[in-house]
Amino acid sequence: MSTYPWAAALTNLWISAVVVVAIFAAALLVAVTVRKGRHDGIDVVWGGGFAIVAIVTVIVSAGSGDDWRRWLITALTVVWGLRLAIHIGRRNHGKPEDPRYVAIIKRAKGNPLLHIVRKVYLPQAVILWVVSLPVQLGQYGFADGALSVLVTVLGVLSWVVGFTFETVGDAQLAAFMADPSNKGQVMDRGLWRYTRHPNYFGDAAVWWGLTSLALHHGAGLIGLISAALMTWLLAKGTGAKLLESSIGRRRPGYVEYVQRTSGFIPLPPRKSIAKGSS
Structure with a gap:
């Protein structure tokens, strides 16, 4: 088994972290401006975010792992993520805001926007990055x-x-x-x-x-x-x-x-x- 390319993998991890922050920042901007304070769109972003991380990784990891494994992991992640995003989008279409997010905003003692960022957007961004670690690390290293x-x-x-x-x-x-x-x-x-x-x-x-x-x-x-x-x-x-x-x-x-x-x-x-x- 060959030596694992830690330097390349760690570079991938900080790049994906920046990408995840950008995804959730965009989701927040859309929720505030386009959707007039409705935040259930983040549930759609959840599945789509994993797909984006997988695609970013397969691009960044070129030459650092088995091509067939890189593309297999990416394909499986994208199929899962997009299906989930589409399903939730269809399920939420035409319905009122998710009661969970309504309750979170009502519990805010200070700025409601900062409150939901701390309680929803930030935790989900961190969890998405952590959960996606095997998708990222799995695309590096050669094995037989x-x-x-x-x-x-x-x-x-x-x-x-x-x-x-x-x-x-x-x-x-x-x-x-x-x-x-x-x-x-x-x-x-x-x-x-x-x-x-x-x-x-x-x-x-x-x-x-x-x-x-x-x-x-x-x-x-x-x-x-x-x-x-x-x-x-x-x-x-x-x-x-x-x-x-x-x-x-x-x-x-x-x-x-x-x-x-x-x-x-x-x-x-x-x-x-x-x-x-x-």
Whole structure:
């Protein structure tokens, strides 16, 4: 295994940091000027930001890594990021501002704009850069042998599983929500029968796959922090936990759904727990 080109990779990291800052600064400018203080566009920027970082990296890393691996990582990241951005954009179109951002602004004790920058834009920019580390580091370094083949196969398989779960899960939920007869009901069909969050599980699997692709060299172990962070955010942080904090009050039957359905990893549904049982 060849020596890892740390100097080139570190240069890439500070370039990507500048790019991420520029992306979120542009998103803030659009939110304030074009969208008149509406900030849910940052959810679209999230997926698109990863795609941009991958493209920047494949350009900057030319000659510093295996071409096929560089383009594979870039392609998988761009496909995932653009799909997510387009899906969220379509989902939010024609709807009022996301209640989360309305609540954040209402809690502001000083300047509302500075408050949402500190609470939303800055944290998301930092998290995006950290989570994208395997996408960046994975495009550097040359490798051959069984290890390279193994991590590539495992990485692609994990990405395919994850991308399938989130794409199919989002499509199933969209079809369910589009049917007026399902208003106020709990989506417990298709993939949602086996996990309450197939889209979040899919995102996590995608990032474990991309992290695996970076393990052709020991430097890729740094990416394990990124995959773990993304998984925690989806399962316990701003993803599933935040979503479920109020949904039980809005949808009858959700408590029973929680009792029988896995919260994250897809599993066969449990038998319903009778009321009053311990």
